[in-house]
């Protein structure tokens with residue numbers, strides 16, 4: 001009998017924001033797989049550390065910190081083969097994904113490789129988008145607002161036109177792109193409507209005015225929310 005893969009969203013950081021469904025499947029899993037840096041601890045594993053059943057086998061998918069797609073492709077190819085073998089041996093494998101697996105989630109690279117060959121269930125999670133809105137006490141969109149998600153690595157023109165076409169914007173993957181994003185928001189006279197949070201719901205969460213970042217440096221786990229109509233939900 002073959003096993004199964006659960007691709008599970010485990011939320012944005014606060015261990016209480018894991019869904020009951022993900023928690024229950026994790027407790028039944030034989031193997032827990034998670035992304036991890038080449039050296040050091042996995043953020044995804046740390047979120048569920050208190051929920052891991054004793055004796056569960058662990059499989060870390062270790063990634064070098066480079067932007068090139070090729071090392072990552074090879075690592076996912078190898079991880080997919082290993083996980084497929086576990087499933088063929090009858091193991092149930094929980095693959096952890098920070099936030100939601102299908103919102104820019106790392107799990108989709110395994111989904112793309114294994115969804116045809118292995119029984120698989122995708123378990124949604126609380127995404128950083130909704131968690132950040134809650135932490136910032138800033139609703140994402142109201143009424144017929146057009147909400148756009150823009151990745152920070154986009155070039156300046158793409159960011160500008162994306163923002164211009166929308167009522168509300170969430171900018172993810174801010175990190176080292178902070179200065180560029182700040183410049184675009186400033187050119188569009190939107191800094192007053194922009195809200196910034198880093199590591200939302202984690203123990204070291206910080207919410208700062210967008211002009212107050214030391215050396216204009218933001219960590220990878222940060223989001224900027226912009227609503228052009230300011231407090232649009234009050235009117």
Ligand SMILES: C[S@@+](CC[C@H](N)C(=O)[O-])C[C@H]1O[C@@H](n2cnc3c(N)ncnc32)[C@H](O)[C@@H]1O
Pocket residue numbers: 012013097098099100101102103104105106126127128129132171172173174197198199200201202220221222223
């Ligand atoms: C590759 S995407 C993964 C998104 C994730 N699957 C989700 O559902 O939120 C990574 C980006 O999500 C955002 N992000 C994820 N977790 C976050 C958190 N706890 N606080 C702020 N931003 C976060 C950051 O912008 C980060 O650069």
